[in-house]
Amino acid sequence: MDTQNWQIQMRKGILDFVILNLLSHRRSHGYEIVQSLKNHKGLTIREGNVYPILQRLGMDGLITSESQPSRDGPPRKYFSITSAGREALEQMNHHWDELIDTVRQIRGEQ
Amino acid sequence: MENTDKLWQDMKEGYLCQVEAALIMTDKTARQNILNDVEEHLDRRYAELSPERKNRERFEAIIADMGPAEDYAELLTSKAVSRGMKYVPHKGLIFLNRLATVFYLLVLFGAVVMHIGMGATVGPYQESQDAWVPPFVNDPNLVGKWISVDFVDRPEDFVPGQKHWKGNLFLKQMVFNEDGTTESGWCYWTKGDIYCRGDKTHSKYYIRRMDGRDYLFFEWISGDVMILGRKPCYYILQKEVQK
Secondary structure, eight states: OOHHHHHHHHHHHHHHHHHHHHHHHSOEEHHHHHHHHHTSTTOOOOGGGHHHHHHHHHHTTSEEEEEEEETTEEEEEEEEEOHHHHHHHHHHHHHHHHHHHHHHHHTTOO | OOHHHHHHHHHHHHHHHHHHHHTTTSOHHHHHHHHHHHHHHHHHHHHTSOGGGOSHHHHHHHHHHHOOTHHHHHHHHHHHHHSOOOOOOOHHHHHHHHHHHHHHHHHHHHHHHHHHHTTOBOSHHHHTSOTTSOOBOOOTTTOEEEEEEEEESSGGGOOTTOOOOOSOOSOOEEEEOTTSBBTTSSEEEETTEEEETTTTEEEEEEEEEETTEEEEEEEEOOHHHHTTOOOOEEEEEEEOOOO
């Protein structure tokens, strides 16, 4: 089995979830999100990949964006989670916890 | 502008062209938002480079870090492709767009008059399509199947046997029928021009023989060309050899 492909698909599947969690702590811009993901093992993505995901989350009303002046360059676009995004994230976190528990049980860890 | 700055601008534009081509079927607003975000990201990566690290190898590494252009469409999902979000352009843009439309119609009208004056034919091509396409003038060299081999910022960037475009090509092939239609039914052609429905784009084309093979240079009219007035990129297609 090609586990590398499985890992890529799994990572793609949880990116929305991970990005929403990052934004739930504080607003952030795309570049910062990429850097945050790089600091977490297994979550490193192609840098450009974050932007279509942010666009999609915005279209779904889960995040919003606004441009803010920057000291070291052109204005930056900051993304923030919306109340709808927080509600969705709560459900996603709950589902994630259930999923982890179930997998642990199946693996005989609990 | 320093040479390295110019090189970076060209490479950045090339990548943005690729992303735009990959997102061509998506909602315009979504596409433009992503292009702006990616450009901002690339500018930031460039700004972080110290002067001694501003070189081609480093620029290529930055572009490679961004990932293949085709990933963008997949990650955006089909929602943006078919949703058709309400697009509210700036008032100035609406005015410019209308002005451009009037100008375009005038040019088109002139072209139609010239074609008729030159004794152009009116056949199935003309009867089967939108009225905005001028009369058909045959180009036997174009008829047949062409396979995409590259996508370049400028025609002079194309080198036979070398692939400038690093990702998958969005446009795979084109088949031009003798009557001015195409196999996909999406586009029509007349000598020197290709017209596509939907966005109603008009591309110029020309055929050049290089290293013993015929290559079709096809202007790719994207949103950046139509809205922002940028120069078009080019698809290069190779004539399929009949066996």
